[in-house]
């Protein structure tokens with residue numbers, strides 16, 4: 001029993017947990033160890049909560065380490081375990097805290113509580129901080145787990161590590177956030193692990209880096225310290241824009257694993273196909289827009305501080321100035337991160353390209369704040385352009401043409417769904433959101449809360465528990481099943497309008513409601529449905545991957561369809577332009593298989609296994625992650 005149940009104390013909304021903000025080898029200076037305020041959920045030893053579970057099995061030594069009990073008074077009184085490289089219980093705390101923070105960022109941006117359950121057998125995402133010996137960490141869909149390796153630093157060239165020092169990937173904020181993001185993306189868009197074109201896996205990698213990097217910008221002390229050092233120049237190569245520094249040095253690379261800064265080169269997008277390298281084009285584009293927005297937001301501060309010259313004096317800057325500038329940097333980072341996550345609701349369900357992502361980014365942000373006060377959208381479009389990334393089927397790079405086209409006003413509304421069922425969905429989601437939203441801002445102001453408020457948690461259905469995907473169908477409640485049936489019926493009736501192919505089964509691959517508050521204070525309620533069609537093929541030119549088509553429908557609360565984002569399979573029901581685009585898409589998939597075949601030596605020598613399944617093997621993040 002929790003002490004608060006006995007004594008009637010209000011249960012705190014958050015729980016302080018310490019982490020290494022940057023990799024432990026980089027010293028103990030201010031801001032490098034910090035305390036995160038994490039949602040105070042009920043925890044069993046592990047920690048094991050509602051959505052995450054830390055399992056500390058050491059695969060190399062074949063044994064379990066004792067699980068951390070975060071509710072032990074001895075731990076609570078210290079505000080969590082103290083950072084320590086040698087105590088596995090701190091490692092457990094670190095992976096839990098950073099994974100929770102990552103989840104919270106998605107919850108907030110998507111306006112719903114993400115559900116990571118894969119049914120009864122795997123209700124939580126599992127985190128294995130010491131899974132194996134090796135310089136790697138990855139998300140494994142079959143295990144429904146993120147596994148972290150540990151290894152010895154390079155004996156010759158260990159950078160700032162000690163030669164042969166043990167390096168734990170589970171102590172790197174960047175690696176944890178990156179891997180957990182892979183797991184979340186797989187939950188949101190399960191078909192994005194299928195390498196159907198050269199951008200798909202690169203998107204998985206780039207997006208995971210984007211989340212990890214932006215998350216660091218919410219660590220205020222670290223941001224202040226770095227901005228003081230760089231004289232507010234956010235583009236300088238600082239700890240903030242470097243990813244997995246310790247890992248990079250320890251593996252003998254002599255530099256951080258990756259960075260958010262590049263020299264934009266339009267040829268890179270035409271010539272770089274390794275997923276991490278290609279993904280970093282996306283990372284740099286987004287960060288370019290971030291830096292530009294930050295500079296516009298802080299220009300007035302710098303002018304005020306320098307009497308209008310804009311030239312900062314030598315030596316240390318006034319702490320007041322650094323503090324204000326750091327606040328702007330953190331706000332801008334949060335804005336961009338939310339924007340990058342929100343775009344998910346506007347993505348096609350299959351076969352993503354960077355161009356699609358740009359369109360989704362622009363549309364999602366336009367929906368929420370049409371006037372682009374700080375020029376962020378314009379900066380994004382420009383940053384993609386200088387890197388040679390364009391959206392297909394778009395006439396110009398003007399914002400209006402990048403927005404997904406509005407559905408026509410007479411598009412059949414999704415009104416067949418029993419409104420009471422939908423209402424229940426909304427109410428459940430609203431309860432979640434209203435519980436979450438005001439937490440940080442108002443918790444100190446709100447009156448005493450009845451303890452029953454918390455007890456109601458257990459009975460709530462997670463909002464997107466109706467999500468399902470190819471590998472696992474989540475056990476749906478009666479109301480969810482009903483929604484699925486209605487949506488299925490809708491899709492069959494209007495398959496022509498939805499660009500879905502006649503005679504091929506339609507899968508409702510996801511359905512959820514989302515609640516967002518626009519900067520204007522207006523509440524934006526939407527529901528998003530993803531329909532997917534699959535055509536299996538033995539054709540050798542596809543390497544075992546099926547052909548998929550699909551459509552994302554974004555609708556307003558009253559059922560009016562706002563956007564229909566389609567990637568159809570080629571079929572005679574399409575208009576000629578859509579048919580040509582669909583055929584071109586399949587041709588591109590085949591060309592990509594050829595490209596992989598030409599560069600994959602293990603397959604060339606027949607070392608991989610059945611060549612008919614070679615593309616399926618390439619969707620394995622473990623092999624992809626030679627150095628995460």
Ligand SMILES: [Zn+2]
Nearest residue numbers: 182205208628
């Ligand atoms: Zn990765």
